[in-house]
Amino acid sequence: xxxxxxxxxxxxxxxxxxxxxxxxxxxxxxxxxxxxxxxxxxxxxxxxxxxxxxxxxxxxxxxxxxxxxxxxxxxxxxxxxx
Numbered sequence: 001x002x003x004x005x006x007x008x009x010x011x012x013x014x015x016x017x018x019x020x021x022x023x024x025x026x027x028x029x030x031x032x033x034x035x036x037x038x039x040x041x042x043x044x045x046x047x048x049x050x051x052x053x054x055x056x057x058x059x060x061x062x063x064x065x066x067x068x069x070x071x072x073x074x075x076x077x078x079x080x081x082x
Contacts, residue, residue: 014042 002015014024022044024030029045064072 018042 002018004012004015006012014030018024022030022042024044031043031045033041033043035041
């Protein structure tokens with residue numbers, strides 16, 4: 001079990017073990033679901049298409065092949081698992 005301390009600004013740092021278990025990375029969003037007065041559940045929020053639309057398009061980049069894109073996706077997914 002991991003714990004965190006609330007700062008004077010009401011912030012917490014999510015422990016590394018929790019971030020790894022939930023595959024959270026910098027910029028990811030989380031949802032706090034409050035149950036009664038004594039329990040809250042933290043859930044990763046998946047990104048909508050609107051949030052990621054256009055992120056890959058850069059006019060200065062040349063087009064990539066499907067194989068290159070598959071390699072990039074595989075590399076990113078292997079980093080998420082470790």
